[in-house]
Amino acid sequence: MPGTHRSSWMNDDLDALREMTRTFCEKELTPHQERWAEQKEVDRELWNKAGEVGLLCMSIPEEYGGGGGTFAHEAVLLEEQTYAGDSAWGVSVHSGIVAHYIAGYGTEEQKKRWLPKMASGELVGAIAMTEPGTGSDLQNIRTRAIRDGSGDDAEYVVNGAKTFITNGAQADIVIVAAKTNPEEAAQGVSLVVVETEREGFRRGRVLDKIGLKGQDTAEMFFDDVRIPADNLLGGQEGQGFVQLMQQLPQERLIIAVTAVAAMEAAVKITLAYTKDRTAFGREIFKFQNTKFKLAESATEATVCRAFLDQCIEQHVRGELDVPTAAMAKWWTTDRLSRVADECLQLFGGYGYMTEYPISQVWTAARVQRIFGGTNEIMKEIISRTL
Incomplete structure (x- = not known):
């Protein structure tokens, strides 16, 4: 059955991590889902608790406060988070994306300034790419970061608006994609780090979504925000x-990890429900349609798991390429939507009730085909290599 398979990339260290992570998620995530959905964000102290037990920035080098592990460590956490029924905590963005931009491109001073505090939970990270008028077309962003002055006193003045920003309400630092040279397209884009305490930074609405209700997906506004020139990521x-x-393949692999785990969770909870509930004098599972639909869903999840495991192994070795990551992202998220829909149908009317976890799997699944680059963009990326 999906979810009982031990992936080829697992080892004794990761087994121990999984056990600890499962305990943490069952205690700190599962019981709070309804409340977090109402408040549209997780408790701020969750970040500190996770930092205390070493669950933040696990794949960042120890010299910068991280765990010194690999992407496999992050994958274990993301799987257990998904199995626990949580889609509110934006840890994948914080540890798997933001921290890796800083670790991969930051100067030594930038790494030492931000990464240890991200690993402890003192700082929450976000990345701001999408704008109200620009989604996948990052070459045409309108946010500007214009250099002012020279030498040690030089600053960047940031102006613009961003939307759909995960961790937007709680973020302490934000990596902002901006044009440092508005006359250029891709060559004019730079990444700058904005501390949210700076004058001119404003948070907008925490957005209402059809799923991921507990995740603080927010708008951000930058009105003449002045940051030191040293906040240019990488210094150039x-x-x-x-x-x-270069970083988007990891982001897309993260999405694939959560997609496959969600498929496995959907099959598991639907099996339990159909074997417990009766209709016309027998278990729902004993109807041929139910058995066939679950057989199809279990197969989808198992095939996706095999491909995902291969991709994780490649990524840990530093060999996962852009088109393969795009394949993993679109294929697993597309299959998740199908599996979640089939499983929800087997719950009948109860599947449409928010108190049943399958409804949350179903609503959370839909956005996975959109964020991280739409699945249509994934196919465009793949087609360029054919």
Whole structure:
């Protein structure tokens, strides 16, 4: 059955991590889902608790406060978070994305300034790419970061608006994709780090979504926000688009990890429900349609798991390429939507009730085909290599 398979990339260290992580998620995530959905964010102290037990920035080098592990460590946490029924905590963005931009491109001073505090939970990280008028087309962003002055007193003045920002309400630092040279397309994009305490930074609405209710997905506004020139990620202008393209495969693999785990969770809870509930004098599971639909869903999850495990192994070795990551992202999220829909149908009317976890799997599944680059963009990326 999906979810009982031990992946090929697991080892004794990761087994121990999984056990500890499962305990943490069952205690700190599962009981709070309804409340977090109402408040549209997790408790701020969750970040500190996770930092205390070493669950933040596990794949960041120890010299910067991280766990010194690999992407496999992050994958274990993301799987257990999904199995626990949580889609509110934006840890994948914080540890798997933001921390890796800083670790991968930051200067030594930048790494020492931000990463240890991210690992402890003192700082929450977000990344701001999408704008109200620009989604997947990052070359045409309108946010500006214009250099003012020279030498040690030089600053960047940031102006613009961003939307759909995970961790937007709680973030202490935000990596902002901005044009340092508005006359250029991709070559004009840079990444700058904005501390949210700076004058001119404003948080907008925490957005109402059809799923991921407990996640603080927010708007951000930058009105003449002045940051030190040292906050340019990597210290050189015009590298932002290249940096984004190099990091997006990991972001897409993260999405695939959660998609496959959600499929496995959907099959598991639907099996339990159909074997417990009766209709016309027998278990729902004993109807041929139920058995066939679950057989199909279990197969979808198992096939996706095999591909995902292969991708994780490649990524840990540093060999996962852009088109393969795109394949993993679109295929697993597309299959998740199908599996979640079939499983919800087997719950009948109860599947449409928010108190049943399958409804949350179903609503959370839909956005996975959109964020991280739409699945249509994934197919465009793949087609360029054919």
